[in-house]
Amino acid sequence: MAAVAEQRNPLEEGLSFRRTPDPFALVIFGASGDLTHKKLIPAVYALALRRLLPPRFAIVGVARTEGSDDSFREDMKQAVQQHARDEFRQDVWDELAAAIHYVPTDLSDEGGENALAELLTRLDGELQLGGNRVYYCAVPPAAFPTIVEALGKRRTATGWTRLIVEKPFGQDLASAKALNAMLLEHFEENEIFRIDHYLGKETVQNMLALRFSNGIFEPIWNRQFVDHVQITVAESIGIEGRAGYYESAGAIRDIFQNHLLQLLSLTAMEPPIDFTAESVRNEKVKVLKSLRTPGSKSVVRGQYGRGFVEGEEVPAYREEQGVAADSMTETYVGAKLYVDNWRWADTPFYVRMGKRLARRETTIAIQFKRAPHPPFEETAAEGLRPNVLLVHVQPDEGVSFAIGAKVPGQGMTIRTVHMDFLYGGAFRTAMPEAYERLILDTLLGDGTLFTRADEVEEQWLLVDAIVATWTRDRPGFPNYAAGTWGPPSADDLLHRDGRSWRRH
Amino acid sequence: MSAAVGVETWTGEDVRLADVDSALARFRAATATDGAAQSLRTSVMTHIAWVPGEWADRARAALAGMAERHPSRAILLFPDPDAGVDRIDAEVTVERYAIPGVERSVCSEVVELRLLGKRAKAPASIVEPLLISDLPVFLRWRGEPPWGAQELHQLVDIVDRLIVDSTEWDDLPYPYRHLAELFERTAVSDIAWARTSRWRALLASLWPGVAGVGAIRVTGTHAQALLLQGWLRSRLGRDDIALEHVEAERLEGIEVDGEPAPFPPGDPPLPSDVLSDELDRFTRDPVYEGALLAVAQ
Numbered sequence: 001m002a003a004v005a006e007q008r009n010p011l012e013e014g015l016s017f018r019r020t021p022d023p024f025a026l027v028i029f030g031a032s033g034d035l036t037h038k039k040l041i042p043a044v045y046a047l048a049l050r051r052l053l054p055p056r057f058a059i060v061g062v063a064r065t066e067g068s069d070d071s072f073r074e075d076m077k078q079a080v081q082q083h084a085r086d087e088f089r090q091d092v093w094d095e096l097a098a099a100i101h102y103v104p105t106d107l108s109d110e111g112g113e114n115a116l117a118e119l120l121t122r123l124d125g126e127l128q129l130g131g132n133r134v135y136y137c138a139v140p141p142a143a144f145p146t147i148v149e150a151l152g153k154r155r156t157a158t159g160w161t162r163l164i165v166e167k168p169f170g171q172d173l174a175s176a177k178a179l180n181a182m183l184l185e186h187f188e189e190n191e192i193f194r195i196d197h198y199l200g201k202e203t204v205q206n207m208l209a210l211r212f213s214n215g216i217f218e219p220i221w222n223r224q225f226v227d228h229v230q231i232t233v234a235e236s237i238g239i240e241g242r243a244g245y246y247e248s249a250g251a252i253r254d255i256f257q258n259h260l261l262q263l264l265s266l267t268a269m270e271p272p273i274d275f276t277a278e279s280v281r282n283e284k285v286k287v288l289k290s291l292r293t294p295g296s297k298s299v300v301r302g303q304y305g306r307g308f309v310e311g312e313e314v315p316a317y318r319e320e321q322g323v324a325a326d327s328m329t330e331t332y333v334g335a336k337l338y339v340d341n342w343r344w345a346d347t348p349f350y351v352r353m354g355k356r357l358a359r360r361e362t363t364i365a366i367q368f369k370r371a372p373h374p375p376f377e378e379t380a381a382e383g384l385r386p387n388v389l390l391v392h393v394q395p396d397e398g399v400s401f402a403i404g405a406k407v408p409g410q411g412m413t414i415r416t417v418h419m420d421f422l423y424g425g426a427f428r429t430a431m432p433e434a435y436e437r438l439i440l441d442t443l444l445g446d447g448t449l450f451t452r453a454d455e456v457e458e459q460w461l462l463v464d465a466i467v468a469t470w471t472r473d474r475p476g477f478p479n480y481a482a483g484t485w486g487p488p489s490a491d492d493l494l495h496r497d498g499r500s501w502r503r504h
Numbered sequence: 505m506s507a508a509v510g511v512e513t514w515t516g517e518d519v520r521l522a523d524v525d526s527a528l529a530r531f532r533a534a535t536a537t538d539g540a541a542q543s544l545r546t547s548v549m550t551h552i553a554w555v556p557g558e559w560a561d562r563a564r565a566a567l568a569g570m571a572e573r574h575p576s577r578a579i580l581l582f583p584d585p586d587a588g589v590d591r592i593d594a595e596v597t598v599e600r601y602a603i604p605g606v607e608r609s610v611c612s613e614v615v616e617l618r619l620l621g622k623r624a625k626a627p628a629s630i631v632e633p634l635l636i637s638d639l640p641v642f643l644r645w646r647g648e649p650p651w652g653a654q655e656l657h658q659l660v661d662i663v664d665r666l667i668v669d670s671t672e673w674d675d676l677p678y679p680y681r682h683l684a685e686l687f688e689r690t691a692v693s694d695i696a697w698a699r700t701s702r703w704r705a706l707l708a709s710l711w712p713g714v715a716g717v718g719a720i721r722v723t724g725t726h727a728q729a730l731l732l733q734g735w736l737r738s739r740l741g742r743d744d745i746a747l748e749h750v751e752a753e754r755l756e757g758i759e760v761d762g763e764p765a766p767f768p769p770g771d772p773p774l775p776s777d778v779l780s781d782e783l784d785r786f787t788r789d790p791v792y793e794g795a796l797l798a799v800a801q
Contacts, residue, residue, distance in 0.1 A: 004712040010739040011708035014791030015701070 021443035022160075023056040023129045025120055029147050030138035031061025031072065031102065035166070037079040040138065043435035045080045048096045049089065052440055056127045061102045062116060072102030085433060108143075113150040124156075131159030134442055138166055145182055152186025162442055164193045167258055168249065169451070172467075173460035180453040189453055193442045198259040199449040200434025203397040207266045207364065208275075210391065210399060217389075218271070220368070223347045227386060230365040230502055231263050233353040236309050236483075237360070239331075243322030250329045251301070255353040257463045258451075261288065263393070264349060267364055268339045277447035281455060288458035292338040296469040300489040302332035304356040307482030314356065314482045328477060331355040334490035335466070336497075350494060352501070356482035362393035365502055371404075376412055385416045388502075397431065512598045518591040521633045528613055531598035549783065550635045551576040552643045552663065554627070554655075556583060559646035566644075566775050567614070577636050580616045583624035583655070590621035592630065628658035640664040642783055648673040651682035660690050667782050669695035670727040677730050680800035687793050693782040695775075696727035697792050702768040703758055704735060710760065717760050719746035724755035732758065734798035735791070743798070 026044070028036055047053050061072050077097065081088050101123070103116045124131055135151055137144055144165070155161060165183070170176030183192050198204055211217055220226070233255050239246045246254065265284040272279040305316040317323060317331050332354030339349065368387040388402040400420040407413040441449055479487040485501065494500050512534065514527040555563040560582065567578055595616040615634060619627060635641055643663040649656045660666055666686065673679050686692060707714055717736060722729035729749040736745050754772065758765045773781070 004715045007712070007715075009708060009711040010741075011704065011711055011714065011736075013739065014789060015705050015708060 019444055020052070020054050021057075021440070022132050023054050023127065024132040024134055024443055025058040025060060025123055025129050026134045026136065026439075026443075027060045027062060027116065027120070028136045028138055029062045029107075029143070030136075032063040032065045032067075033138055035138045036061065037075075038083045039433070039435045040136065040439070041076045041079050042084040043433055043439050045084050045092070045096060046086055046433065046436045047440055049086055049092050053443075056129060057099055058123045058127060058129065059096075059100045060116065060119060060123075061100070062105060062107075063102075064104065064106045066104050067102050069100070069102050073097045073100050076100060107150045108146045113154060117154050120156075129159070131156035133159065133161045134164065135162070136164045141168060141170075141179070144179065148183060148186055155186075160191075160445065161187070162191050162193055162445065163187050164195055164439075164442055166195055168253060169194055169258075169456045170460060171248070171253065173457060173464045176456050176460045180456065184453070190445075190447060192453070193438075193447060194451040194453075194456065195438055196258045196262055196451050197434040197438065198262055198393075199451075200436075200438040201393060201397075202431045203391065203393045204263065204266065205449070206397075206399070207263075207391055208280075212271050221366075222343045223345055225368055226347055227367045227369045228348045228350060228497075228499060229267060230363075230367065231260060231267070231349065231351045232361055232363050232365075232502070233260055233263070234357040234359065234361045234485075235355050236357060238304075238314065238317070238356050238482075239320055239323075241321065243320055247323060247327060247329050251331055251333045251353055251355065252463055252466065256333050256335075256351070257459050260351055260353055261459050261462070262451075263362075263364055264291075264337070264339075264351065267366075268344055268349070270343070275448065277450070280448050281452045285452070285455050285458060286341075287339060288455065288462070290339045290341045290344075291462055292340050293462065293465040294335055294337055296472070298336040298493070299466050299469065300332075300334045300487060300493055301330035301470065301475060302334075302354065302480045302487035302490065303327070303329065303477035304331050304354075304480055304482045305478030307356065307484065309356060309483045316478050316482070317355075318478065328474065332357075332480060332486045332490070334486060334493055336493060348497065350499075350501070352486060352490060354486055358483055358485050360395065363502075364391040364393065365389070366391075374414075376414060390502075511600070513595065515593075515595045517593045519594045520592075521630065524594050524596055524615055524617075524634065527594075527596040528598065528615075531596070549576045549639050550641045551578045551783070552631055552641065552659065553578070553580045554583070554643065554645045554649075554659065555580055556647050562775075563644070563646055566779050577613045577634070578615065579631060579634055580614065581627055581631070582616065582618045583627070584618060584620050585622075585624040587620035590623050592623050593618040593620065625655060626658065627655050628662050631659070632662060635662075640786065642667060644668075644779070646672070648679055649682075651679070651685075660686055663690055664786065665691045665693060665782075667693040667695065667779065670731075671696040671699075671725040673727065676726050677799045680730075680796050684793070684797055684800055687788065691786070691788045692792070693785060693789070694727075694731070694792060694796075695778055695782070696725060697731050697789075697795070698778050698782055699755060699772070700728050700732055700735075702772075703732070703755060703765070706765055706768045707732075707736075707758065707760070710765070714760060715740060717745055719748065719761060721748040721750065721759040721762075722755070723750040723752045723757040725753070726751065728755050730799045731792075731795050734795035734800075738794035738798040739791070 028040060030036060041059075044053075044059060061076075067075075077093060080093065101119060103119055105112045105115050107113050107116075120133070123129060133156060135147070137147055139147065148163070151161075151163070163183070170179050211221065262284075265287045268287045268290075269280075269283040270286065272283045303317050306319070307314060317329070318325050318327050323329075332352070334350070334352040337349045337351060338344070338346070366389040368389070370386045385402060387404075390400045390402070392398050392400070398421050400418045402416050402418050404414045405417045407415050438449060441447070479489070491501065512531040514531070516523055516527075551567075553563050553567070563580060567580070597614045597616075599612050599614070617630065619630065623630070641663045642665045643659055644667045645656070645659075646669075649668065668683070670676065670679070670683070683692065683694075714736075717740075720733060720736065722732055726749060729747055733745060733747040737743050757767075
């Protein structure tokens with residue numbers, strides 16, 4: 001039998017084994033917060049519903065608020081009923097609720113971590129969790145050091161440990177380096193999972209599928225064929241009561257440093273040799289290293305004034321609760337960036353992001369060069385625009401391609417038409433929430449869709465350089481009306497190059 | 505499954521395929537009213553089903569449950585060679601489904617063709633003009649195929665995958681020899697085999713103890729019992745593994761040398777889910793072919 005045991009199991013051939021995480025304890029710091037209610041527990045419920053969790057696991061909520069296992073379970077049940085994408089199933093919830101625990105404690109108090117450590121030790125014994133831990137820091141950055149230090153001191157002798165950190169990963173390069181150093185003092189880099197939830201979105205991952213599973217695109221995905229790229233991350237909402245955070249962050253730290261640079265990296269990166277975490281992240285970092293620091297004329301910033309969104313009058317940014325009446329925080333950033341490498345030299349990447357814009361939309365538009373010599377009369381093709389490959393990240397997830405086609409009838413009139421692939425149309429199944437994918441990947445130890453320390457630092461290097469130029473001027477804010485597409489200077493940025501932002 | 509927001513149906517007797525094509529195009533164009541964009545036709549394959557009369561209801565039910573994952577042009581062929589007339593009757597249905605958050609909708613197409621009299625003898629020539637270019641073609645054959653019949657061989661030659669359910673067949677394992685003869689011509693899926701998947705994973709987890717198995721007792725369909733026996737024989741390289749079969753409508757239990765194997769976790773998949781999984785496969789399944797050959801000899 002010993003000889004047989006050493007053989008490869010022939011019965012596994014052809015069977016598709018879904019990877020199931022090892023038994024684990026997921027500890028959520030900030031369990032009374034919005035993120036836990038709206039995203040984390042609904043995501044865990046979705047995983048439980050699809051039987052993607054192992055038979056033995058525990059969820060432990062930690063917060064300073066007084067409470068018990070029962071009260072926390074009831075609270076989380078309501079969170080699932082309100083925010084989960086699936087219908088509520090009592091049998092699934094009952095199984096999940098049995099695994100949920102709550103520890104009211106403050107880790108900054110002397111011995112504050114004892115109650116948590118005792119519970120985890122007990123659960124390890126009862127459920128044979130093997131000492132496997134996922135710690136989710138759903139808390140403000142100021143609370144990170146206390147938690148990380150406490151966890152670092154109490155590492156289990158067995159099993160694996162993973163730490164999930166939410167953005168912001170610092171305020172600038174110096175603070176990001178300090179945060180990374182603090183994390184790396186207690187955890188290895190492969191144990192740290194920095195979440196940028198954009199990377200968990202299906203359509204963002206589809207950018208990789210689009211580029212690297214279709215032979216047709218990659219040969220033309222370069223400066224020879226691409227005229228320019230436009231990346232838009234537009235929100236129609238305001239700051240939604242987050243003045244405290246937003247006043248110190250602004251659009252450049254809230255969106256540009258993370259989501260936008262992620263989209264740009266995925267668009268511009270070279271093909272990775274495989275889809276492992278290190279290969280993908282290596283290529284993304286190369287893009288960030290290739291980004292030329294833009295001059296002051298290549299970056300515009302804006303702040304919204306009063307205006308109308310969906311027919312409703314909305315206040316100016318400076319009139320939002322908690323915002324200084326003379327605030328100079330930017331709610332809009334537009335920039336022209338260059339990726340200085342062999343593939344993209346001299347090809348502009350125009351990016352824009354902002355609050356209270358005309359509509360909610362995240363898109364990546366690859367605009368190709370015009371046909372070199374259309375043999376039609378000028379008037380025949382006057383409605384013709386260059387080919388555009390448009391990746392819709394949200395909403396209307398999918399890809400569309402604008403091509404020129406003949407208008408039926410006598411003569412030769414050319415118009416632009418769209419070929420659409422919409423996710424909702426081709427695959428009529430609900431798409432998973434980003435947090436479902438990211439939590440499951442953490443449980444499986446797959447860091448591909450998470451941000452590495454050097455990636456974060458490269459992002460901040462660029463942001464710091466841009467912010468440094470802002471100290472030299474003081475634009476007249478507000479400079480765009482809510483419900484529009486940003487300040488006139490953003491249009492000028494492209495008009496100077498003989499181009500314009502995409503309209504719809 | 506989300507409910508259709510619009511259903512258009514056209515029926516015709518003694519039709520030509522151009523009439524069917526026209527109906528499909530007309531319905532799709534009609535979704536664009538008052539300057540709105542047309543509905544999208546987003547297909548990932550052409551799905552043909554050969555459906556002798558007694559299988560009609562089950563075929564339609566499986567098709568309905570599958571549309572979520574595999575939007576396709578579905579062509580249901582209802583052969584009736586003894587109809588007494590030679591013609592094709594058609595029913596074309598275009599269903600529109602809302603896409604959340606988008607003004608446009610997506611449409612799926614179902615073409616039901618009744619092949620009457622001699623028109624049932626050359627189905628490939630009927631289907632070919634209706635295939636969507638450059639997309640894979642799957643053929644679900646309901647019941648036991650008529651192994652020597654030209655309609656089977658014509659269709660096998662134009663499809664990328666043949667899907668059968670040998671649970672629907674009599675006199676097993678004899679028909680497996682005929683099925684094996686098609687392996688070199690097209691990829692083959694067997695729903696009966698797919699339904700053993702959860703149990704095979706479970707038996708594989710018993711390695712290395714299961715390597716010396718002498719006999720299995722399978723409570724399930726005859727096809728499943730035979731295929732499990734063939735799987736163990738072919739994978740373990742032994743032809744001395746005995747089978748005791750207890751008839752049941754579905755796979756309910758397996759004993760290995762008298763020891764009951766634990767029940768696999770989760771609920772058995774729905775018929776539409778099983779079919780849907782098979783439509784995700786594009787290549788031959790050498791493990792299935794080996795299992796079938798091990799009991800067909």
